[in-house]
Amino acid sequence: MAMTESIAKGFHFPFSVRFEQRLSTPAWLPALTSVGSLVVAFMIGAVVIWAAGGDAIASYEHIVKAAFGDIGVFNDTLVKATPLILIGLACTLAFRMKLWNIGAEGQFYMGAWGASAIVLAPILPPTTPGILMIPIMMLAGFACGALWGLIPGFLKARFNVNEIITTLMMNYIATSWVLFWVFGVWSEAGFQMSPVFPKSAWLPRLTDYAKQFPELGGLTLHAGILFGLIATVVVWFFISRSRWGYEIRLIGDSKQAAFYAGVNIVRNTVLVMMVSGGLAGLAGMAEISGVVHRLQGSISNNYGFTGIIIAWLAKLNPFAVVLVAILFGGLINAGREIQPSGVPRMLQGIILFCVIASDVLLRYRVRIARNQVNHD
Numbered sequence: 001m002a003m004t005e006s007i008a009k010g011f012h013f014p015f016s017v018r019f020e021q022r023l024s025t026p027a028w029l030p031a032l033t034s035v036g037s038l039v040v041a042f043m044i045g046a047v048v049i050w051a052a053g054g055d056a057i058a059s060y061e062h063i064v065k066a067a068f069g070d071i072g073v074f075n076d077t078l079v080k081a082t083p084l085i086l087i088g089l090a091c092t093l094a095f096r097m098k099l100w101n102i103g104a105e106g107q108f109y110m111g112a113w114g115a116s117a118i119v120l121a122p123i124l125p126p127t128t129p130g131i132l133m134i135p136i137m138m139l140a141g142f143a144c145g146a147l148w149g150l151i152p153g154f155l156k157a158r159f160n161v162n163e164i165i166t167t168l169m170m171n172y173i174a175t176s177w178v179l180f181w182v183f184g185v186w187s188e189a190g191f192q193m194s195p196v197f198p199k200s201a202w203l204p205r206l207t208d209y210a211k212q213f214p215e216l217g218g219l220t221l222h223a224g225i226l227f228g229l230i231a232t233v234v235v236w237f238f239i240s241r242s243r244w245g246y247e248i249r250l251i252g253d254s255k256q257a258a259f260y261a262g263v264n265i266v267r268n269t270v271l272v273m274m275v276s277g278g279l280a281g282l283a284g285m286a287e288i289s290g291v292v293h294r295l296q297g298s299i300s301n302n303y304g305f306t307g308i309i310i311a312w313l314a315k316l317n318p319f320a321v322v323l324v325a326i327l328f329g330g331l332i333n334a335g336r337e338i339q340p341s342g343v344p345r346m347l348q349g350i351i352l353f354c355v356i357a358s359d360v361l362l363r364y365r366v367r368i369a370r371n372q373v374n375h376d
Helices: 002-010 029-051 056-068 071-096 104-120 130-159 163-183 224-241 243-253 255-260 265-292 303-313 318-334 343-363
Strands: 015-021 364-370
Touching: 029 056, 029 303, 029 343, 056 071, 056 318, 056 343, 071 104, 071 224, 071 243, 071 265, 071 303, 071 318, 104 130, 104 163, 104 265, 104 303, 130 163, 130 265, 224 243, 224 265, 224 318, 243 255, 243 265, 255 265, 265 303, 303 318, 303 343, 318 343, 343 364
Parallel strands: none
Antiparallel strands: 015 364
16 A cells, blocks of 8 residues: 555656636637547547447448539538528527527427418418519518527526527427427328428429529529528628627627627627527528428428537638538438438537537647656
8 A cells, every 4th residue: 555655656747738728819720620620520420430330431431422422412412501501690690699599490490380371371372473472481481580589589688587498498389389280270181291382482493494404403402592691691791890790799708898888788689689590580481492392390300409510610600601501411411321320410419519629729728748757
């Protein structure tokens, strides 16, 4: 026992690691940590795949081929990425103000329901031309998503209720609300789906122009991708170039400084949550109008929660959201065939963990120093 204690006392680590708080963050560091997070996540994923008896290299090769291998599969990847872009932007806007909107999934469902109501209630007759039907559905989808963001935004602003809890709980309310309608009022012969929308309520797709351009035949990418790209520019402009964006950034950096600067924190809290919810609701409208063409209970592939990962990996940069959304669209698209099953979902979880862990490098500088050994 005495010898063990003596050895323990005599043992010294040759190096020590210290974390020093950064006074400023280099402009290149966020992008580097995001890329590093992806690399580390895929390395950890490879170890897990091998441990499960799979071939990691073959699995990753299949993901690349199934997501980006040719124009057909890349088209499918972009279709999956379309709602992810809008939801990633929704999360980016809220997170930039340090409002933790975890309710994009529910806002997505409510946006889909609102757009469906235009067709199924019906608010507009089926004979309404698409040039009028589609914009009204977009407004309804955005409005219902914004309403679903208004509730937790008001509770946060007025009573300081934790928005993580309220937005998360409202996800379940939204999905149950949609199920009530698709099983009841709007059910088609008792099935978990509504009747198919009239063609005037379908977003235009590339394949619709195959007669003029035969090479577009079979490509189902729809106009919703334009919503996402336009929203990307708009969100970037408002965050980076407008007074409102300055107020959002100031509140996110320091509420106390924003208060002394005369910024209306209550109004901005409600407004940001509404716009965030509206973007997620627009994603729901794009999905049912561009892909499903009816309202049903399983319209989301966990898009709302995946959008959270996308926003963090993009480091709240709207343009980076587009690239990361395409990557995750590829993971979802390839996940239908890959073995072992569940690999893409596992990778999403590992990526989120690595991204959150990498935030330490943005706040602290790591110092490794050699320890001096005392021979006395």
